[in-house]
Amino acid sequence: MRKLVSQYILLTLSILRLFSSCKSSSSLSPSLNDDVLGLIVFKADIKDPSGKLASWNEDDDSPCGWKGIKCNPRSNRVSELNFDRFSLSGKLGRGLLQLQSLRRLSLSKNNLTGSFTPALVRLSNLRVLDLSENSLSGEMPPDFFRKCGPLRIVNLANNKFTGKIPKSLSSCVGISVLDLSANQFSGSLPSGIWGLHGLRSLDLSSNQLSDEIPKGIDGLYNLRTIDLSRNQLTGRIPGDIGGCSMLKSLDFSCNSLSGGLPISFLNLSFIGYLNVGENSFEGQVPEWIGGMQGLENLDLSVNNFTGVLPTSLGKLRSLKVLNMSVNGLRGSLPESMAGCLSLQVIDFRRNRLTGDLPQWIFKVGLQEILLSENKISGTMNDSISSAEKVSHQSLGVLDLSHNVLSGAIPLSLGNFSSLGFLNLSKNSFSGPIPTNVGELKALAIFDVSENQLNGSIPSEIGNATKLQELILQKNFIEGRIPTSLEHCSSLSILILSHNSLEGPIPLALSKLADLQVVDLSFNDLNGAMPKQLENLQHLNSFNISHNNIQGELPGGFFNTISPSSVLGNPSLCGSVTKRSCSTVLPKPIVLNPNSTTDATLGSSLPPKFVQKKNLLSISSFIAIGAAAVIVIGVIAITVLNLRVRASAARSAAALALSNDDDFSHSPSNDANSGKLVIFSGEPDFSTGTHALLNKDCELGRGGFGAVYRTVLQNGRPVAIKKLTVSSLVKSQEDFEREVKKLGKIRHPNLVTLEGYYWTQSLQLLIYDYISAGSLHKHLHEGSGGNFLSWNDRFSIIVGMAKGLSHLHQLNVIHYNLKSSNILIDGLGDAKVGDFGLARLLPMLDRYTLSSKIQSALGYMAPEFACRTVKITEKCDVYGFGVLVLEVVTGKRPVEYMEDDVVVLCEMVRGALEEGKVEECVDEQLQGEYPVEEVIPVMKLGLICTSQVPSNRPGMREVVNILELIRCPLESQESG
Known part of the structure; x- marks a missing residue:
């Protein structure tokens, strides 16, 4: 339709041209009509949901007052189009051809699609072309840049262009800024690009460019920044790189470059940013590196550099960030680095550094010290006691984990008021946790696990009110869990396992609403668990195994945790422990249809734990x-x-x-x-x-x-x-x-x-x-005639998801999902039936619903048993999750044995935790399925059957996840 409109407007334009040429006098110049009608044609080819172009009127004499338009004051012709962030979509149409005086075209940060050809824009007139951050695609024609004399700025970043970079780019001799980053360009760098002597900024990062970097780069003597990162370039850095004498920023990271660093780097006297990380460079860090005294950021990380660090590093007085992590560096940090007075961040993680912590490290005012996974020894006392006030106020990150440090954790750590991340794990620290840890008001992560610490957890830790992660596992800590933790309202991870803690689990933990992971295993805790813990909405894991916890487990999340999380507590009872409690109340979710007594009485013992009763x-x-x-x-x-x-x-x-x-x-x-x-x-x-x-x-x-x-x-x-x-x-x-x-x-x-x-x-x-019957029939009735391949099953899952997603968009809840209500048509497509019938009930309450859909037992979300939880579309998501597991495993949602009840969700979740999830796949598939699809689909089913409704995804999100599982590359490209 839009194409017909644009063709109609073009025809109108031709008629007006003819009409104006036949008149002896005209109130409008033909060129003026060209601009107005050309822009109207452009508007007809795009969508404008925000109404940014609503004021454009084809009856206006001039477009110069329109939004996004600028005109040349002399000729009164359109010279600039600036539609950045206008939320436009659609394709670039032929209307732009009429703007013969256009000098600047800027359409960045929209959602334009389709290919881009020279016919749409007269490059011979343009000075600025910015189409960045759209969804334009396709290959650029070889002669795209054939006529681009006036062109100064080209920005096509963050699109989906493919193919090679056109060789005609070498014709744009006046270009100063070229940004083709974040596309899918492939092949070699065109050698002619080094002939663009006016180029000041070149960004070809995040593409698929390969082969070696061609020589001749010294021709870019005006170049200030070059970014070739995140490609597939190989070979050495050209030795003539030093010819780019004006270069301030160089980024060749995330490629496959090799060899050593060229000594011509010394000629880059203005260089401030140098990043060659994540390549395959080797050899020692050269001594001459200290001659690059303008460096502010040096990144040599994730390479194969070896040997000791050069003392010349101390000459880099402007250096702010030094990253040499993940190499094979040996020896100690040179004392000369005390001369790096501007240094803010050092990162030497995952090397082979030895020796003691140098005293200068806490004197120069560092903001981040990252030295984990080395072999640094000695104590912290000498170096940290010499810390200057500037360090007390500036240090925010200290990671010394996975070394061989020993001695006590210094009390003076409490002086570092800005410290937000402190990781001293996997060392040999001894003694107690400093009581003044609570003075670290900015502390968010505190990890001293796997040391030899003793004593108790100081109650003062509750003063660290911004604490998010407290990890103290595998030490010799005694005493009780302090109730002062209730003041750490942001705490989400609490790991205290493998210690000697005693006493009850404090009620204070139930006040930490953000808790997600709790591990208290392998301690000497006793007493009953606070029932209020069941109110924690974000719990993902709660491990109390191998303690002396007594009484009944709380409800809610604790009905779904793995049995391994409660092992070793002989006096603990509840459904997960497989030990019944005398006060356990029934849950009316899963009934045994084969037992008239249970069914008649509405018995609701947890399905997996129905037990025999021998006494009256x-x-x-x-x-x-x-x-x-x-x-x-x-x-x-x-x-x-x-x-x-x-x-x-x-x-x-x-x-x-x-x-x-x-x-x-x-x-x-x-x-x-x-x-x-x-x-x-x-x-x-x-x-x-x-x-x-x-x-x-x-x-x-x-x-x-x-x-x-x-x-x-x-x-x-x-x-x-x-x-x-x-x-x-x-x-x-x-x-x-x-x-x-x-x-x-x-x-x-x-x-x-x-x-x-x-x-x-x-x-x-x-x-x-629907001719082919129900999904239930295909899965559970008949024999080989109803065999479903993996592709059949995946198609059925996607079809169910799309059908439910459509219902939820219309605010219709199904309420009655089960395999007998999923029908299969003659083409094998799934069709969801019986939707919306609950709306016909006289009162839409839980009792009426549960009485009408007892045949859906096993598919019903747990909130049906809780009158305080609102029933929403997340009930359907739960039923969908059960259906997904049913389709993949071929098993019924609930299977009743002589002495037990097997609930499908619990069975698959347990198998996943034990690493045996593939054993749950339907035997009919006989290994004829892609593991990379089946396992994620099963995990998706488990996520959808989360006990907490807010943790389940929406059906639209489920559809997107399924598309990502089937076509991950296509989904990434379309995102």
């Missing part, structure tokens, strides 16, 4: 009495049902005998006359209504009624659901209003509601008939 207790007598009452109730309900069926049969018989005219009438007081509505306008229904009384045509039964197959007079089969009368709305107006809403929902992965029939005693829903 008081509760048994109560149960027997309750059963007797229920039996009487069942008999009464049966009598009522017989009357209802008789009434329904009479109504159905009347329906079968009626003609089309009868259906068009509104319902009368006669119970045997009804109203039929077919949304598609096909009233040929009466011939098939006999099927409602024919058991042979019954397709199945569910919580909302029975389903039958029948055929219209035109031969088209339909499925008819005869709704259970006793619990649906009795008001015809309410019924029709809700059903018509459902009838408007159309999606390829949803079963279409074709119409309905209403009387006071009989309500029918007419659906499109």
Whole structure:
């Protein structure tokens, strides 16, 4: 449509040109019309959701007052288009061709798509071309830059261009800024690029460029910055790099460059930033590096440099950041580095440095000291006691982990008021934790794990109110967990395992709302767990194994944790421990359909832990009495049902005998006359209504009624659901209003509601008939004829996800997800059925819902058992997660054994924790499946079945995740 509009406007432009040329005089110049109509054509080809171009009017004499437009004051012609951050989308159209005086085109930070060709913009006139941060794609033609004499700035960064960089770029001799970063350009660097002598900034980073860097780079004698990082370049850095004498910033990181650093670097007297990290450079760090005295940031990390550090590093008085991590450097840090008075960050992680901590390290005012994973020895006392006040105020990160430091942790650490990250783990520190650790008001991460610390956790630690991670594992710490931790309101990780802590788990932990990971295992803790811990909404892990915890586990999250997290507590009870508590209350989520007693009584013992009972207790007598009452109730309900069926049969018989005219009438007081509505306008229904009384045509039964197959007079089969009368709305107006809403929902992965029939005693829903049956049949009934390959299963999972996502966008909750409500059509596509029927219930409450969808047991989200938790679309996400696991494993959501109940979610989660998740995959697949897809899909299913609703993703997010699992590269490219 937009193409037709732009073609129409171009035709109008041609007519106006002809008209104006035939007139002896005109109030508008032809060139002025060109600019106005050219911009109108440009607008017709794009989408403007923010209305930034709403003021553009094709009847205006001049566009010079339009938003985003600038004109040359002399010629009154459009000279600049600046539409940065206008939220525009669509493709660049031919309207730009009319702007013959355009000098600047800036469309950055929009969502423009399609390819970009020279025909769209006259490069021969442009000085600035900025199309960065869009979604433009395709290869650039070889002659793209053929006519670009005036061009000074080209920025095409952050798009999706592919292919080689055009050789015609060498024609742009006047260009000063070239940014083609963050695209997918491949091949070699065009050698002609070094002939652009006016180039001041060159950024080709984050592409797929390969081969060696060609010689001749010294021709860029005006170059200030060059960035070739994150490519696939090989070979050595050209020795003539020193010819770029004006260079201030050089970044060749994240390539496969090798050899040594060229000594011509010394000629770069203005260089301030030098980054060659993540390559394969080797040899010693050269002594001449100290001659680059203008350096402020030097990054040689993740290479193969060896040997000792040169003492000349001390000459780099302007140096602020020094990163030589992940190399093979030996020896100690040279004392000469005390001369680096501007130094702020040193990073020597993962080397082979030895010796003591030098005293200068706490004197020069460093902000970050990163020396982990070396072999530094000695104590901290001498070096830290000599710290200057400047260090007390500046040091924010101190990481000395994984060395061989010993002695006590100095009390003087409490003087570093800005310290936010302190990691001393995996050393040989001894003695107590300093009591003044609480004076570190900025401390967020405190890790002293795997040392030889003793004493107790100081109560003063509660004064470190910004603490987020406290990690003290594998020490010899005694005493109680301090209650003062309740003041650390941001604490999310608490790991105190493998110590000698005693006493109860303090109630204070239940006040830490952000807690995610807690590990208290292998201690001597005792007492009962505070029940208030079940209110923590963000818990992912809580390990109390190998203690002496007693009593009952809290509810909520603690009903879902791994059994390994509670092992070694013989007096602990609860569902996860497989030891029942005398006070455990039933959970009405999973019932055993094979046990009449349990089903009748509404027993809700946790499904995996149903136990045999050999003695008749008081509760048994109560149960027997309750059963007797229920039996009487069942008999009464049966009598009522017989009357209802008789009434329904009479109504159905009347329906079968009626003609089309009868259906068009509104319902009368006669119970045997009804109203039929077919949304598609096909009233040929009466011939098939006999099927409602024919058991042979019954397709199945569910919580909302029975389903039958029948055929219209035109031969088209339909499925008819005869709704259970006793619990649906009795008001015809309410019924029709809700059903018509459902009838408007159309999606390829949803079963279409074709119409309905209403009387006071009989309500029918007419659906499109899906020929291949239900997912339940394919997974659990029949043999090889219903075999589903992995591709079939993945397609079904995606189809279910898309159908549910569409429902949730329309604010429709399914409530009744199960494999029998997922139908498979003749093409193998999944279609979600029975959606929205809960809206027909007279009261949408948990009791009514649970009574209507008992056949969905195992799919029901745990919040159905908690009246204080709101039921939302996250209930559907839970059921979807169970369906995902059912499709992958081929197992039912709940399987009842003689002495046990196996819940699918728990089984898969346990297998994943034990590293045996592949054993859960359906045996029918016989290894014929891609592990890189199956395992992530199973993990997605587990995430969707999180006990906490807020932890489950939305269905739209689920669809995106599934697309990423199937086509990770394509998903990244489209993001």
